[in-house]
Amino acid sequence: MVHQQRSQGRLSQSSDTKDRGGRGDRGDRDAIVALLAPRLVHFAGVARTEHVTRAAQEMQVPQSTLSRSMVRLEQDLGVELFARRGRTVSLTPAGRTFLTSVERALAEVERAADEVRADADPATGKVAFGFLHTMGAETVPGLLHAFRADHPRVRFSLVQNYGEAMLEKLRAGELDLCLTSPVPDAPDLVARRLDEQKLRLVVPADHRLASRRRIRLAEAAEDTFVTLEPGYGLRRITDDLCQEAGFKPRVAFEGEEAETLRGLVAAGLGVALLPPPAVARPGVVELTVTAPRAVREIGVAWLDGHPDTAPVAAFKKFLLSRRGSLLPA
Template sequence: MVHQQSSQEWLSRTGDVEDIVTNLVPRLAYFAGVARNEHVTRAAQEMRVPQSTLSRAVARLEEDLGVDLFARRGRTVALTPAGRTFLASVERALADLERAAEEVRADADAAVGKVAFGFLHTMGAETVPGLIHAFRADHPGIRFSLVQNYGEAMLEGLRRGELDLCLTSPVPDAPDLVARRLDEQKLRLVVPADHRLASRRRIRLSEAAEETFVTLETGYGLRRITDDLCAQAGFRPRVAFEGEEAETLRGLVAAGLGVALLPPPAFPRPGVAELAVTAPRAVREIGVAWLDGHPDTPPVAAFKKFLLSRRGHLLPT
């Protein structure tokens, strides 16, 4: 019974504090203005509000807190010890709010704003740097917050508001997202340099049915594409190793640990041979996605327009 009463009292106090904070926020700037001027009339003139509004706000603030923040001396006021303690925290809070407001305004600025942009690991070495370089030729001041991840993680980043746009594959089909296909990328069968197939330039994927595969982990877009292509070729791949990054898989192939279906590398990798797959058609679609109904800041709108203008020419040739 004692524990229950204590909990109820705690919940009551918590609710009271939340109510006080809700009521405090609009009055903090008024309090700081009066404290800075030590005079209600001068503070009202400086803040361009009626003196009566300022006086009522300060009086209500003291009433809510249950302490006197000012000692009145005619038309002037002076902070009490409680007022000085409170002012130190108020000034820090107001400064934090001002910095936050300046930051979000700067991020939305058409000339120097910021774009939170996600993309696949396989697009980080060449594709994305090339895109940003081309975009900034006309928008030199726009900044980017870049996030490399696999497709599903980036889509969740869009939903949480952590990303504005992302390049992903496969192109998502979800009711809360908007997605546009931009390009497609051929996939190759990567084999060790001393493999029996290494001298070939082209191959039907069914010819690799008995091979051991190294793949990305379940949940990655390229893993789903690999499984689907193998199914179209009439077999289920025997997976020996799973990884999180395409170049790691190339290293495993070079070490003779299996074969892999991968997009072209940004730079040639020794120790492997890369074969064109003639059947089934081995490609992955690349698209841009964003959260449906989410308003774009000017820099995000500009970069989105740029990406959509690159349809069919997104990837380096």
Template structure:
């Protein structure tokens, strides 16, 4: 955007700012003054409403007209009336002031201790049972707090935290010292299962060593997902590299692929048992994923966010149903 210019074709500046401020920075402090004078059609009464000296208001209006290069008011003694250009400018000024007022009310409402908003992210696999139960328990004591709920995979949620789109998230793996811009606390761990189709050679078993599946084709999540990283790590500990047949975006799709015989999978337990599959406890290596709470380091928190964070931290070891 080009800088507003005055009659001498040099950049107009706002008091205390350098050249190149732009029309938004130049005009914003004066819109309420202009609107007040337009409303009263009298500089003295407008100055009284605004709580500033009449002389200061008169100078501000004169400078506004000089910067715009148009007359906004026709002056008749102590009274003023809008020119056609002034009426056009007033309509836009009032819309701009209304938008600012609405934005201020919105952020004040979001920070209200009783009825503010929390932007909360969580893994898809926690959305069936865990998160609804947590929200119900929290809302028993905070019934008016509102939530913006985001489901995503772990790394994507951490990126949203860094970008300021989320206040808190439940994620796995739990970020560590490699992410100093985030704070994280381990809350619980979830045992993983080897999922096989009905009729599979292992389907009659309750437990299995992961090495017993070394010759199987695996159905898993895409690279970059936390569960994919866990699968690769556990298979390496078991002494083999998994042969990947299919990759999906979320756990229940993977279960469906297992159910129709397209491979086996390593997954957290389902909220609702899935027909067509059998799930075995993995005895070696120890197969778990950690679930943690993460939030941006050093960022001021509203009262609702702080309350929900304390609530979640208080569920350490009891986060997951059962």
């Protein structure tokens, strides 16, 4: 337990502050950590050697600095950690209890430092990469295969999601880069257009338009649509294209994945505007839309001002080099 009086008020906090927004506990914790953290390595060194002079030599700090650090640590905790006999010290029961947790905490910090250094390693580091579900079957595997030809040991953490969710992960620091559509325009992000993908009107095999190869989208104005849920980029594009064609789509089913929508179309439950499939699906016909121009732009985005590790920088450069040839022909 932290003894606040002996730390001369440095850990104390008014009841008003504790009551505002429930931040009192966090404020106490932050204050304790700020006070104790710089002294934990010193404590562990003295506890290991049980000799202040020897610990000071090993850690290459002045003996007086080390002695003051231990005294202040005990004052901040309000607990005696050492029994002193000249320059020789031994842990009290409280000191032994504290040492167990301190060693565990320092080991976790060391593990975390090793992990972030490994992730930043130019040859073996990690890239957190997000992409749309519709790019997972063919496009992204092809990109990773091509990139790893020159960077065979770079590791990837892959996240499939819809556009807005990936942008939030970028902002939260959970992703380094993402392939998304539409290409975002936001002040906190940097985005570069890489390619565009034609969208097709997918209809059931027995649909009245199934014998056609090319249609105007307005010809489907009376059909029921199956679409992705609101918030998905492809849903926004579908709504915009239908509006440009002069109608608002009547939506019967909303899903989260393009191939599920193809299954709904095959079952005769509606029509859909979708990018080409990786593998042709039976039961549907995919029609070229001549008007309006039915495409979606694919771009790469990252957080503005966010420093890149070497593997992230290499993969970003690789993606930008694929402008105009990102997608299969």
